[in-house]
Amino acid sequence: xxxxxxxxxxxxxxxxxxxxxxxxxxxxxxxxxxxxxxxxxxxxxxxxxxxxxxxxxxxxxxxxxxxxxxxxxxxxxxxxxxxxxxxxxxxxxxxxxxxxxxxxxxxxxxxxxxxxxxxxxxxxxxxxxxxxxxxxxxxxxxxxxxxxxxxxxxxxxxxxxxxxxxxxxxxxxxxxxxxxxxxxxxxxxxxxxxxxxxxxxxxxxxxxxxxxxxxxxxxxxxxxxxxxxxxxxxxxxx
Numbered sequence: 001x002x003x004x005x006x007x008x009x010x011x012x013x014x015x016x017x018x019x020x021x022x023x024x025x026x027x028x029x030x031x032x033x034x035x036x037x038x039x040x041x042x043x044x045x046x047x048x049x050x051x052x053x054x055x056x057x058x059x060x061x062x063x064x065x066x067x068x069x070x071x072x073x074x075x076x077x078x079x080x081x082x083x084x085x086x087x088x089x090x091x092x093x094x095x096x097x098x099x100x101x102x103x104x105x106x107x108x109x110x111x112x113x114x115x116x117x118x119x120x121x122x123x124x125x126x127x128x129x130x131x132x133x134x135x136x137x138x139x140x141x142x143x144x145x146x147x148x149x150x151x152x153x154x155x156x157x158x159x160x161x162x163x164x165x166x167x168x169x170x171x172x173x174x175x176x177x178x179x180x181x182x183x184x185x186x187x188x189x190x191x192x193x194x195x196x197x198x199x200x201x202x203x204x205x206x207x208x209x210x211x212x213x214x215x216x217x218x219x220x221x222x223x224x225x226x227x228x229x230x231x232x233x234x235x236x237x238x
């Protein structure tokens with residue numbers, strides 16, 4: 001579980017987040033929605049401990065990570081798999097080496113175990129036969145599946161997906177939705193989706209928080225949030 005308690009973030013005179021309080025519960029599919037510039041990506045950086053709040057606390061499984069040193073954050077980050085907007089793949093590495101990068105560089109697992117885990121993820125993602133290709137030679141949908149496989153390969157409890165449906169076709173949106181639902185139902189994985197695309201996320205998530213201009217304007221079940229006048233106004237204004 002991740003909890004934000006009255007989190008503020010300022011850069012000089014600019015207030016990016018204005019008292020955010022929310023919970024991302026275990027075993028659920030949760031979304032943070034909002035137009036561009038609402039503070040969504042900042043939320044992810046705070047969850048990973050990449051930046052510190054100006055005020056308030058960020059708690060992961062009850063542990064306050066706000067004042068943690070970089071070296072102490074590693075065990076916390078190992079519980080979270082991250083799928084970045086744009087996928088953040090290494091262009092010069094093959095599909096298999098992209099998937100196995102964290103295992104090799106950070107966990108330093110034996111090569112036979114790395115190869116076994118990579119093969120499992122290739123099979124799950126439907127990428128068997130593509131393991132030796134470079135990302136640039138593959139479609140955008142395939143690159144997205146590589147990024148998801150890399151996030152899942154070390155067995156995180158939670159997976160964070162930043163703009164998972166951006167720039168992909170409706171068929172792949174359905175495929176990614178199926179993957180998230182399968183992992184949530186069969187393995188109890190916790191998912192947090194960060195997105196500005198309301199329709200796709202609303203079909204998938206159980207809990208939705210909507211941000212606008214650094215503040216929470218709605219929180220609840222998808223149907224409740226969709227009908228909230230503040231949410232409608234925020235999206236029509238963009």
